[in-house]
Amino acid sequence: xxxxxxxxxxxxxxxxxxxxxxxxxxxxxxxxxxxxxxxxxxxxxxxxxxxxxxxxxxxxxxxxxxxxxxxxxxxxxxxxxxxxxxxxxxxxxxxxxxxxxxxxxxxxxxxxxxxxxxxxxxxxxxxxxxxxxxxxxxxxxxxxxxxxxxxxxxxxxxxxxxxxxxxxxxxxxxxxxxxxxxxxxxxxxxxxxxxxxxxxxxxxxxxxxxxxxxxxx
Numbered sequence: 001x002x003x004x005x006x007x008x009x010x011x012x013x014x015x016x017x018x019x020x021x022x023x024x025x026x027x028x029x030x031x032x033x034x035x036x037x038x039x040x041x042x043x044x045x046x047x048x049x050x051x052x053x054x055x056x057x058x059x060x061x062x063x064x065x066x067x068x069x070x071x072x073x074x075x076x077x078x079x080x081x082x083x084x085x086x087x088x089x090x091x092x093x094x095x096x097x098x099x100x101x102x103x104x105x106x107x108x109x110x111x112x113x114x115x116x117x118x119x120x121x122x123x124x125x126x127x128x129x130x131x132x133x134x135x136x137x138x139x140x141x142x143x144x145x146x147x148x149x150x151x152x153x154x155x156x157x158x159x160x161x162x163x164x165x166x167x168x169x170x171x172x173x174x175x176x177x178x179x180x181x182x183x184x185x186x187x188x189x190x191x192x193x194x195x196x197x198x199x200x201x202x203x204x205x206x207x208x209x210x211x212x213x214x215x216x217x
Contacts, residue, residue, distance in 0.1 A: 032158050034114045035074030035107060042112025045105055049097065059113040064173035071118025073156055076165040077110035080189075089189045118155060119169035121216035129206060130213030141201045146210070149194075154217040162191060168217030176211040183207070 046052055055061045059070030069077060083089035084098035085106075101109075132138075135152075137145040146167075151157050154168020167175065181187035182199035190196065202210070 033071070033073055034111050035078065037074060037078075037104070037107030037109070037111030039108070039112040039115045042108035042110070045109050046112055049101070049105075049109070051097075051109065054093070055113070059116045060119065061171070064171040065177070066171075067174045068119040068170055069113040070116040071155075072114055072166050073158065073163045074107070074110035074114035075158075075163045076156075077113055078106045079163075081106045081110065083189045089187060118166060121169040121214075123216055125172070125212035125214075125216035127209045127213060130209040133202075133206060133210060134213060138201075143198055143201055146214070154214050167214050170215055172211045172215035175214055176207060179207045179211065 043057075046057065054063070054066040055069050059072070060068050080089065081098050081101060084091060084094040085101060087095065098106075133143065134146040137143045137148070147154070149157065149164040150167050151164075154166065154170075156166040157164045178187065179199050179202065182190070182195040183202060185196060188196055199207075
């Protein structure tokens, strides 16, 4: 019964996100994305901490196993760095890289990457399976539409309570790995375990289709 209530709560929350996101907000969109860090200082720290070796100086990584960070919400990047630092999110490289970062370091690095032009896909990779899940979800299985949290083009959304990350244009390999990790529980640092609940019901075929589709957005 508790699991059923969690799924129902997730569906209701995701369906309400669009109305929250469209509410009047006096903060400009660029400020919401870049956050309160210093992007100039952040660029220097990206170089001194060797972040660019995996993620690229402008946040566009050349390897499909390392995520693109360009145009990602600073608040989301900072949270991931904090989770790597605390061990809440596990990665053999990132746990070490984040270990010595101060709060200012995290915010500055996040603001720098957030201020770069947002990652973009090549417009390929659509399939009916992915389109259906992304735009309509599958309510019978408790899967809300991906776009209800991440936006119609996968470029993320902010609400008064949450920041939903940019996923459109992300590397397909990285998206596939993260969806599998959410499904298995190897990754579990989303608010209220929302991604674990959603991914649990996705098949391998659906994960492959979604990864290809979202990477093209």
